[in-house]
Amino acid sequence: MASSICVVGSVALDSIETEDGVAENVLGGSSAYFATAASFFAPVNLVGVVGRDFPDAERDFLASRGINLEGLQTVDGDTFRWRGRYHEDMNVRDTLELALNVFADFKPELPASYKKSELVFLGNIQPTLQMEVLDQFSSPEISGADTIDHWITQERDAFVSMLGRIDMLSINDAEAALLSGKSNVVASAREILAMGPNNLLMKRGEYGVLHFASDDVFAVPAFPLEFVKDPTGAGDCFAGGLFGSLAESGELTRRSLRRAIVHGSVVASFAVEAFSLNRLKALTRDEIDERYRQFMALTDFHS
Amino acid sequence: MASSICVVGSVALDSIETEDGVAENVLGGSSAYFATAASFFAPVNLVGVVGRDFPDAERDFLASRGINLEGLQTVDGDTFRWRGRYHEDMNVRDTLELALNVFADFKPELPASYKKSELVFLGNIQPTLQMEVLDQFSSPEISGADTIDHWITQERDAFVSMLGRIDMLSINDAEAALLSGKSNVVASAREILAMGPNNLLMKRGEYGVLHFASDDVFAVPAFPLEFVKDPTGAGDCFAGGLFGSLAESGELTRRSLRRAIVHGSVVASFAVEAFSLNRLKALTRDEIDERYRQFMALTDFHS
Numbered sequence: 001m002a003s004s005i006c007v008v009g010s011v012a013l014d015s016i017e018t019e020d021g022v023a024e025n026v027l028g029g030s031s032a033y034f035a036t037a038a039s040f041f042a043p044v045n046l047v048g049v050v051g052r053d054f055p056d057a058e059r060d061f062l063a064s065r066g067i068n069l070e071g072l073q074t075v076d077g078d079t080f081r082w083r084g085r086y087h088e089d090m091n092v093r094d095t096l097e098l099a100l101n102v103f104a105d106f107k108p109e110l111p112a113s114y115k116k117s118e119l120v121f122l123g124n125i126q127p128t129l130q131m132e133v134l135d136q137f138s139s140p141e142i143s144g145a146d147t148i149d150h151w152i153t154q155e156r157d158a159f160v161s162m163l164g165r166i167d168m169l170s171i172n173d174a175e176a177a178l179l180s181g182k183s184n185v186v187a188s189a190r191e192i193l194a195m196g197p198n199n200l201l202m203k204r205g206e207y208g209v210l211h212f213a214s215d216d217v218f219a220v221p222a223f224p225l226e227f228v229k230d231p232t233g234a235g236d237c238f239a240g241g242l243f244g245s246l247a248e249s250g251e252l253t254r255r256s257l258r259r260a261i262v263h264g265s266v267v268a269s270f271a272v273e274a275f276s277l278n279r280l281k282a283l284t285r286d287e288i289d290e291r292y293r294q295f296m297a298l299t300d301f302h303s
Numbered sequence: 304m305a306s307s308i309c310v311v312g313s314v315a316l317d318s319i320e321t322e323d324g325v326a327e328n329v330l331g332g333s334s335a336y337f338a339t340a341a342s343f344f345a346p347v348n349l350v351g352v353v354g355r356d357f358p359d360a361e362r363d364f365l366a367s368r369g370i371n372l373e374g375l376q377t378v379d380g381d382t383f384r385w386r387g388r389y390h391e392d393m394n395v396r397d398t399l400e401l402a403l404n405v406f407a408d409f410k411p412e413l414p415a416s417y418k419k420s421e422l423v424f425l426g427n428i429q430p431t432l433q434m435e436v437l438d439q440f441s442s443p444e445i446s447g448a449d450t451i452d453h454w455i456t457q458e459r460d461a462f463v464s465m466l467g468r469i470d471m472l473s474i475n476d477a478e479a480a481l482l483s484g485k486s487n488v489v490a491s492a493r494e495i496l497a498m499g500p501n502n503l504l505m506k507r508g509e510y511g512v513l514h515f516a517s518d519d520v521f522a523v524p525a526f527p528l529e530f531v532k533d534p535t536g537a538g539d540c541f542a543g544g545l546f547g548s549l550a551e552s553g554e555l556t557r558r559s560l561r562r563a564i565v566h567g568s569v570v571a572s573f574a575v576e577a578f579s580l581n582r583l584k585a586l587t588r589d590e591i592d593e594r595y596r597q598f599m600a601l602t603d604f605h606s
Contacts, residue, residue, distance in 0.1 A: 089486070183392070185509075186529035206488075207510040210527065219524035219601050224513065226489035258604035298522050299602055301561040 003247040007034045008047040009123020015083040026276035027058045030123035033233035037240025037267040039065040042247035045114040047071040051078040051102045070111045077102040110136045127158040144168035164196035170239045172203040223269035230275045234268045241267030266291045306550040311350040311436045312426020318386040329579035330361045333426035336536035340543025340570040342368040345550035348417040350374040354381040354405045373414045380405040413439045430461035447471035467499035473542045475506040526572035533578045537571045544570030569594045
């Protein structure tokens with residue numbers, strides 16, 4: 001049986017503007033993206049908070065993916081909202097509105113049933129909260145975290161403490177440079193690995209991902225897509241697919257981790273094809289497996 | 304026996320400034336880089352021009368690599384000189400001085416013995432000259448070309464005519480966007496393939512290379528290097544290693560081309576480790592083969 005995963009992070013209602021469209025009040029947030037991506041591979045327990053305005057349809061969708069919502073608190077007030085606009089170069093976006101709402105007072109609480117999750121992922125929240133969640137597990141087999149530049153600069157000490165306690169950190173190259181003070185990716189990775197995690201996933205957007213361990217480097221390109229509709233949540237889907245695949249395999253080996261990194265890349269490549277989680281709402285495991293084979297064809301020069 | 308390659312392009316004396324050093328009047332130029340890279344795999348015939356000031360030591364080096372210099376004209380005047388300064392971000396450089404000198408009146412002339420070269424590579428020169436060189440071959444098995452943004456914008460018609468006559472184009476992503484008018488790499492590649500070449504090598508610097516054919520895409524990352532001393536000529540070394548490997552294999556198949564793209568990436572990864580051609584001056588085939596295996600380890604998730 002596959003291991004199960006616990007993820008903590010935001011659940012949001014996003015409004016997204018791009019060059020060719022707008023989506024209003026659509027499902028978003030790091031734990032919603034992560035959990036949906038992971039749900040194609042393994043059981044997922046979600047920890048988060050929403051307000052009374054959170055649509056039943058979105059809750060039903062998450063439940064339909066088999067995601068355990070016992071840890072999704074519903075409290076008085078409005079759900080976390082974010083409005084952003086992507087430039088023509090989708091690597092650049094502006095935040096137009098940000099209302100934390102009920103997320104401002106979020107205190108993650110784990111239902112007893114979650115505490116036996118073998119894998120734990122700490123989505124982008126305050127590092128002290130990430131550690132409080134981790135404290136509620138006796139000894140997870142694999143722990144990982146994501147973050148944003150804000151915590152690296154504003155709560156660096158707490159963030160570095162958290163790093164000392166996890167197995168994997170998933171961040172983008174700009175965040176890695178900010179954390180390490182090094183612009184070269186190899187030098188940057190060495191600095192970060194020395195802070196604690198055994199594995200660093202360095203996300204490079206349309207260029208793919210580099211994985212660094214103390215004695216190993218793995219590179220996987222992003223899937224070349226002609227149309228990218230909405231890059232929101234791509235990094236969370238990458239981490240979700242990765243953790244899902246690891247949980248499904250039930251082991252952490254060089255081989256299972258590399259396969260998981262490709263599975264993460266596959267799910268992320270689908271996620272950006274439509275607004276919000278719309279592409280993942282229609283996605284099947286067969287489509288994932290087919291694109292995994294396309295990744296093999298894309299990168300193979302051995303045979 | 305391996306096929307032979309004919310390359311035409313510049314031979315220069317470069318002066319290069321980086322954050323941690325300066326090199327004055329060192330060997331450079333597209334055909335010098337290309338020919339040296341290719342010489343690890345197959346016989347190379349070089350076409351170019353230098354002035355009376357061209358150092359015997361550099362001529363002797365090229366000859367020591369087995370490069371046929373019968374087509375390297377030596378004429379009255381000075382050799383092409385370029386001085387550039389790289390920023391801390393080595394993707395950005397400024398040209399400080401440029402003196403075409405004898406290269407201004409360069410008329411490529413092929414010795415009779417060159418005309419049986421099975422592979423032809425047209426380095427970055429005026430597109431009309433590239434076509435004049437191509438006219439001197441009866442029917443090369445594989446023809447390729449490189450260029451710079453200047454020819455795409457200033458001599459677009461001639462450049463597009465040239466494109467209609469070659470098998471492979473090797474350019475960077477910014478040049479591809481300029482040529483196609485598309486910023487998305489997949490859309491850009493489709494436009495360019497429609498202009499004639501069966502194969503497009505899109506160079507993305509530290510992110511690696513994408514190869515596009517009408518029915519195939521291949522992605523290879525750049526080798527993650529902690530120290531990049533001098534990126535000058537990396538693209539020429541990539542093309543040289545690629546053409547060298549193709550010539551060595553003696554066939555153009557999906558497999559031989561993918562192996563050749565990795566060989567090109569390998570040689571380019573060595574070239575940037577020192578100023579000018581200094582690293583390639585000391586390079587051995589064993590080192591190339593060892594790094595090729597490291598590329599396999601870097602990218603393999605199949606086994």
